[in-house]
Amino acid sequence: MLKSxxxxxxxxxxxLGAERQRLRELALREEQRAHKLQEVLSSLRPGSDKFHPLxxxxxxxxxxxxxxxxxxxxxQSALARLDLERHEGELVRQFGRVKGLELLLARRDDVARQQQERRDQLQLDELASLRHLTRKE
Known part of the structure; x- marks a missing residue:
C-alpha cells in the first residue's frame, strides 16, 4: 500500500518539477520584457533632434x-517570481514527503529482512540441536 x-x-x-520549469521560464520572460521596455524608454530620451512641439x-x-x-x-515580473518561489516551496515539501516515504519503506524492508534472518537462524539452531540430540542417542 505504501509503495503505491x-x-x-x-x-x-x-x-511539480515540470511546473517549476514552466514557471521559471515565465518569470524569465517577464523580466526580459521589463528590460526591453526599459531599453525603449532609454532610447526615447531627448537627443540632438530639432525641437518641434508636436x-x-x-x-x-x-x-x-x-x-x-x-x-x-x-x-508582473514580481508576481511571476513570487509564484515561482511559492511553487519551489511546494516542491521542497513534496520532495521531503517522497524521501520520508522512501526511508520508511527502506526501514520496513530492513526490519522484515532482519526478522526473516532471525527466523531462519532459529530454525537452523533447532535443526542443529535436534541433530545433536539424535547423535547422542
Missing part, C-alpha cells in the same frame, strides 16, 4: 505610456 502511495507521490513530484508632445505621451507599461511589467 510512494509511486503517486513521486509522480506528483515529477509534475514631436515633443508625442514623445512625452509615449514616455508616459511606456512608464505605465514598465510599471505594470515590473509588477
Amino acid at each position: 502511495y510512494l509511486g503517486l507521490q513521486q509522480e506528483e513530484l515529477e509534475n 514631436l515633443w508632445q508625442n514623445k512625452q505621451q509615449m514616455d508616459g505610456q511606456l512608464r505605465r507599461l514598465l510599471s505594470h511589467q515590473v509588477q
Whole structure:
C-alpha cells in the first residue's frame, strides 16, 4: 500500500518539477520584457533632434505610456517570481514527503529482512540441536 502511495507521490513530484520549469521560464520572460521596455524608454530620451512641439508632445505621451507599461511589467515580473518561489516551496515539501516515504519503506524492508534472518537462524539452531540430540542417542 505504501509503495503505491510512494509511486503517486513521486509522480506528483515529477509534475511539480515540470511546473517549476514552466514557471521559471515565465518569470524569465517577464523580466526580459521589463528590460526591453526599459531599453525603449532609454532610447526615447531627448537627443540632438530639432525641437518641434508636436514631436515633443508625442514623445512625452509615449514616455508616459511606456512608464505605465514598465510599471505594470515590473509588477508582473514580481508576481511571476513570487509564484515561482511559492511553487519551489511546494516542491521542497513534496520532495521531503517522497524521501520520508522512501526511508520508511527502506526501514520496513530492513526490519522484515532482519526478522526473516532471525527466523531462519532459529530454525537452523533447532535443526542443529535436534541433530545433536539424535547423535547422542
